[in-house]
Amino acid sequence: MSCVKISARASEKVKAIKWSPQCTCPLFNSPRKIEPIQQWHPKPSLFFMDTSEAPAPGEFGSLTEQYKTLNPMQQVPAVEIDGITLSQSLAVIQYIDETRPGPRLLPADPKKRAQVRMISDLIASGIQPLQNLYVIQKMGAEKMQWAQHFIDRGFQALEPILKETSGTYCVDDEISMADICLVPQVYNAERFKVDLEKYPTIKRLNQTLREIEAFRVSHPSCQPDTPEELRG
Secondary structure (H helix, E strand, C coil): CEEEEEECCCCCCCEEEEECCCCCCCCCCCCCCCHHHHHHCCCHHHCEEECCCCCCCCHHHHHHHHHHHHCCCCCCCEEEECCEEEECHHHHHHHHHHHCCCCCCCCCCHHHHHHHHHHHHHHHHHHHHHCCHHHHCCCHHHHHHHHHHHHHHHHHHHHHHHHHHECCCCCECCCCHHHHHHHHHHHHHHHCCCCHHHCHHHHHHHHHHHCCHHHHHCCHHHCCCCCHHHCC
16 A cells, blocks of 8 residues: 545645555545546646655555554545545545535436435445455455455446436436446456446446546556556
């Protein structure tokens, strides 16, 4: 794991983020994971990245106790922003969405906003925790079957929902928090050899999003300390 810094505006005090290339938390699994917001935002200076002080790959272990003071669960992300410390990806996304100007990651329409939250929660709470790195490490030789089972179980629920809600993206034709959740979860599905042909809507949306430069460069497989076997 590594740490980077982020500022909501180039002129603001830089804030700390902890991240990991193998984590499928929807927003901060890499120092660039916020760039899907920046990519289509009309004000490119809204988000500013500084990775100049990021530790070399593998250094994060020495910071365990320090990081625990930021997030007692010792999970990523942990973000220091506007004088507060936030953990949990969806809380971070929603805070940024509610406190910064520009196109919304949560639609103004109550029905669409509820759909975005439903999809995001399904992924972040219903799928991801059952096949994240901490759990998988406990499974030994059965980790592949375990991960496939719970990703398939989640995708069987997610596919018909997205078939109903999606347009170009997860909910109609605007990028939302749901899209930021989907891409890293599909990455994990591919990592554990889940057959995506069974989920044509999920596959289509992921392919569309991966064509966007910000999603492409922020992909978990493309980060500085991603292990070689996970690159692609």
